[in-house]
Amino acid sequence: MQSPPDRDPAQVYLASVGTALPGDPVDNATLAKVLKVNEEWIDHFIGTRTRHFARDLGTGTVRWSLADLCAQAGARALAASGVDPAEIGFVVLGTATPDNLMPATVNHIADQLGLDQVPTYQLQSGCAGAVQALGLGRTLIAGDGHRAGLVIGGDVCSKHLDLNRDLADAAPSDLVNYVLFGDGAGAAVLTAEPAAEAVALRRVLNRFTGLGREPGQVIDWFGLADRYEDRQAVREDYKAIEEFVPVMAVEILWEMLGDLDWSAEELDYLLPPQLSGRMTRRIHEELDVPGAIEVSCVADTGNNGNALPFLQLERLLGQMSSGQKALAVAVESSKWIKAGFALEKI
Amino acid sequence: MQTIDEFARLVREELGIPLADGDLAADLDRLPEWDSLYMLKLVTALERTTGRKLPVGRVLEVRSLEAIYQLAVKP
Known part of the structure; x- marks a missing residue:
């Protein structure tokens, strides 16, 4: 195994975090009713009590895009950091479920946040994407000399929540996804000097x-x-x-x-x-x-x-x-x- | 679904598990592929077929398909 190329770069700080969860929490009784599966089973084997969906469970209508959720989280992180948005030197997004393949969702997020003339990066990634976004953000500050940047992670898993599907035909490897996942976004402001949460x-x-x-x-x-x-x-x-x-x-x-x-x-x-x-x-x-x-x-x-x-x-x-x-x-x-x-x- | 043969057919068709002789009475751990998600599929199929909710707590205590059948037909 190679050692990580991490030779103690200049220190980077997390100033703030903001998150966004779409709509009200959906409990197991509601999910079980919609999917026509047993509620007790979800309690026992998955152990997840609630989740949030960007898609309306009744109608299937998309209420929030990934960009909407990420922009909400980003705005909250920015507000909590005390950092002037003009000082944000870059935006990084990690996601497995972009709204479109092009434009990259990170650019819609920057647009919604009123950020312009900044480098943007989108990491196509699953659960590790948020960590990769933090890692890239850290490198951009420590290595490229940015003073502050916004890193975001989010997913809209309900894109695959097909409410019209009869799950009786679903393979177990498919079925499990219906009871595991939810939607949401989070963001952090990284800084070169200690700020806010420091x-x-x-x-x-x-x-x-x-x-x-x-x-x-x-x-x-x-x-x-x-x-x-x-x-x-x-x-x-x-x-x-x-x-x-x-x-x-x-x-x-x-x-x-x-x-x-x-x-x-x-x-x-x-x-x-x-x-x-x-x-x-x-x-x-x-x-x-x-x-x-x-x-x-x-x-x-x-x-x-x-x-x-x-x-x-x-x-x-x-x-x-x-x-x-x-x-x-x-x-x-x-x-x-x-x-x-x-x-x-x- | 009333008989054990109808139950066996449901297991084969809904779960895609080919049942060999003796599998209905065998410990669930001895069934190849058997896991908690197959249990969910079976419970869901049984509830749809019988129109009754199955007591998951009791289903989890039993150790064979035959015992699950007994719970489904004689709640």
């Missing part, structure tokens, strides 16, 4: 580890030539995910602690991977850092992909005090990407 971003891990491995999750896309082909739009190898994600999470935790020269006892907060209420509980137990406070959200927000780390960050910032340390672990099971980041409040 949390130092000590380290970011982002590593592809999928050489020769079958994907754990695939989201297909369709064009005019292949839109009628009988292919499953979303496939999840949930058995592989249940087997490998907890192991990878433990590896990430200990690798990052080693690189940071932090002991597990020094950790005040742990942000574990957010798969589902049940899987996250299990992974957190296996991470086994009893002295650290768990910061999770998935049982309330559903798995909304790239929004998750920002939703966790929002919960973290509300309780983090000066000198405290936090470590976040994320695993993208699509092509098995290890990700994580470490924070320390100044």
Whole structure:
């Protein structure tokens, strides 16, 4: 394994976080009724209590686009940071579910936020995209000399929530997606100097580890030539995910602690991977850092992909005090990407 | 669905699991492919067919397809 090319770059800070969840939370009773599946089963096996959907569950109408949700989250992060929008030097978005393939959704977000003449980047990525956005943002400040930037993660998984579908025909690898996912967005303002929350971003891990491995999750896309082909739009190898994600999470935790020269006892907060209420509980137990406070959200927000780390960050910032340390672990099971980041409040 | 044969047909057709002799009585862990999502598909199919809600708590306590059948026809 190569060591990460991370030779202690100039310090970068997290100034603020903003999030956006569409509409009212949808509980298991409502979801079970719409999907015509058993509510108790969702409670027991998925362990997620509520989620939010950008699409109206009754009519199927799209109420918010990904750009709308990300712009809301971005505006909240900007307002909380105290940073003048004119000082924002770049915008980075991580998502697996862009509104269009072109223009990249990040540009619509910049437009909605009134940002212009700035570099924009969109990372096509699953659960690790938010971490990659933080990593790229950190590099743009530490390496390119920007003073501040906006990094965003969001997903609109309900694009694949086909309400007219009879799930009796669905394969288990397809069915699971209907009960796991939700929609949402989150954003953070990164700065070169401590501002607002003044949390130092000590380290970011982002590593592809999928050489020769079958994907754990695939989201297909369709064009005019292949839109009628009988292919499953979303496939999840949930058995592989249940087997490998907890192991990878433990590896990430200990690798990052080693690189940071932090002991597990020094950790005040742990942000574990957010798969589902049940899987996250299990992974957190296996991470086994009893002295650290768990910061999770998935049982309330559903798995909304790239929004998750920002939703966790929002919960973290509300309780983090000066000198405290936090470590976040994320695993993208699509092509098995290890990700994580470490924070320390100044 | 009333008989155990009709139940076996439902398992084959709705879940796509080919049942061999003895599979109905076998421990669920011994069925190849069996997992919690197949359980959801079976519960959903049974509820649709019988028009009754299945007590998931009790379904989870039983260890064979035959026992699930008993719960579905004799709640």
